[in-house]
Amino acid sequence: MAECIKADVVVVGAGVHGSSAALHLARAGRKTVLLEQFTVPHSRGSSHGQTRIIRKTNFGTPALAPLLEDSYRQWETIQAEVDEVLLRPSPLLVLGTKEKEALMEKMANSVREAGHAPQWLAPAHVNNMFGLGCGDDTMAFLDPSGGVLMADKCVGALQRLFRAANGTLLDGWPVDEIKVEQDGSVEVKGQRGRVRATSLVLCPGPWAAPLLAKVGVQIPVRVERISVLYWRVKDPHRTSSTSFVDVSDDRGHFYGLPDIEYPGLVQLCFHGGPEVHPDQRDKGDFAEIRERVMLYVKEKFPCLDPQPAIEESCMYTTTPDEECVIDRHSKYKNIVFSAGFSGTGFKIGPAVGRILCQLTLGHPPPCDLSAFSLSRFSKSKI
Numbered sequence: 198m199a200e201c202i203k204a205d206v207v208v209v210g211a212g213v214h215g216s217s218a219a220l221h222l223a224r225a226g227r228k229t230v231l232l233e234q235f236t237v238p239h240s241r242g243s244s245h246g247q248t249r250i251i252r253k254t255n256f257g258t259p260a261l262a263p264l265l266e267d268s269y270r271q272w273e274t275i276q277a278e279v280d281e282v283l284l285r286p287s288p289l290l291v292l293g294t295k296e297k298e299a300l301m302e303k304m305a306n307s308v309r310e311a312g313h314a315p316q317w318l319a320p321a322h323v324n325n326m327f328g329l330g331c332g333d334d335t336m337a338f339l340d341p342s343g344g345v346l347m348a349d350k351c352v353g354a355l356q357r358l359f360r361a362a363n364g365t366l367l368d369g370w371p372v373d374e375i376k377v378e379q380d381g382s383v384e385v386k387g388q389r390g391r392v393r394a395t396s397l398v399l400c401p402g403p404w405a406a407p408l409l410a411k412v413g414v415q416i417p418v419r420v421e422r423i424s425v426l427y428w429r430v431k432d433p434h435r436t437s438s439t440s441f442v443d444v445s446d447d448r449g450h451f452y453g454l455p456d457i458e459y460p461g462l463v464q465l466c467f468h469g470g471p472e473v474h475p476d477q478r479d480k481g482d483f484a485e486i487r488e489r490v491m492l493y494v495k496e497k498f499p500c501l502d503p504q505p506a507i508e509e510s511c512m513y514t515t516t517p518d519e520e521c522v523i524d525r526h527s528k529y530k531n532i533v534f535s536a537g538f539s540g541t542g543f544k545i546g547p548a549v550g551r552i553l554c555q556l557t558l559g560h561p562p563p564c565d566l567s568a569f570s571l572s573r574f575s576k577s578k579i
């Protein structure tokens with residue numbers, strides 16, 4: 198058996214949350230080892246790809262507001278530190294219908310409460326400005342706080358800064374076993390060796406259920422395979438640098454990002470997908486979702502080719518109420534974890550990392566975490 202590495206903290210999972218937690222811990226002076234099962238960068242979890250939306254428009258619990266505030270600030274600082282563009286301003290177009298008026302008002306209010314002025318637009322204006330085919334019952338506003346995070350670059354930046362803060366990132370290092378020792382310390386084991394630490398942080402993304410089960414935590418999550426579809430812009434004068442989210446459909450949201458990743462192609466996807474095992478993400482028939490998005494594009498986006506030009510895949514880890522879990526083990530206070538970001542967690546990565554660091558150090562968290570506790574799911578046990 199290979200030599201045992203000793204550390205103050207071991208973090209498992211080098212997606213946006215584990216990388217951010219590891220960076221905070223290393224900067225707090227803790228000897229931190231970050232373990233990742235795949236070779237980084239990789240495209241098998243949830244944080245890969247070039248772009249993610251960041252916005253103050255809040256569809257979820259108001260408890261997310263301080264995490265959003267903190268994350269905007271942290272992304273800007275990280276961007277300055279690495280001297281690379283990580284966050285591109287891109288106002289977010291929020292689309293709904295009069296039937297969804299209450300939700301639209303709630304979302305516009307969240308923008309106002311965050312100190313920005315949502316700009317309401319008439320359907321004809323939206324169609325003219327963005328080349329859309331929205332009906333007369335459309336409600337729409339622009340969230341000026343919107344932006345696009347350069348996802349792969351963001352995760353790379355967090356990992357570079359972590360290493361610069363004397364952190365150790367070991368990739369190609371799947372964790373197979375976790376043992377809590379008599380003295381309360383934790384040992385993680387894999388084929389590559391062992392790491393022993395005072396504290397353990399678990400940020401396993403789609404592998405949350407099997408990894409947390411190793412420390413006796415049951416988390417109710419569903420892993421979904423997301424079809425990431427790219428569409429050719431037929432008329433470049435009729436689109437803009439705007440991202441959008443459309444909450445009109447009762448079956449779920451559609452969302453899109455500008456043509457940053459592939460020249461002339463915008464990303465436009467359905468916010469959800471069929472359940473998959475994270476080790477078998479690409480097994481199955483995903484035609485139903487693709488056809489749903491094709492129909493949507495045909496109806497609402499006449500400025501796009503009606504056939505997708507590229508299809509990639511990613512995974513959501515979704516909880517029953519679609520809010521994330523950020524918590525500590527009820528028995529072992531030195532084990533903390535985050536999971537279940539339900540397709541919306543990238544933007545808040547830096548704030549989640551700070552919270553996980555505070556919990557690990559035994560400091561009070563910077564905000565109320567009750568909305569993110571695991572115990573809110575009555576059947577869950579920790």
Ligand SMILES: Cc1cc2nc3c(=O)[nH]c(=O)nc-3n(C[C@H](O)[C@H](O)[C@H](O)COP(=O)(O)OP(=O)(O)OC[C@H]3O[C@@H](n4cnc5c(N)ncnc54)[C@H](O)[C@@H]3O)c2cc1C
Pocket residue numbers: 209210211212213214215232233234235241242243244245248249250251370371372373400401402403404408423425510511512513535536538539540541542543544545
């Ligand atoms: C298509 C798509 C679009 C999205 N769009 C947005 C958006 O616009 N805005 C937004 O805010 N969010 C968005 N999200 C959600 C966001 O990307 C995720 O919530 C976030 O990336 C999750 O990060 P994570 O670190 O929790 O998980 P991951 O990135 O999956 O990281 C977990 C890591 O843990 C590793 N791991 C697991 N088990 C082990 C083990 N046993 N040993 C070692 N390593 C292990 C995995 O390999 C993985 O690298 C989107 C997600 C997808 C899929």
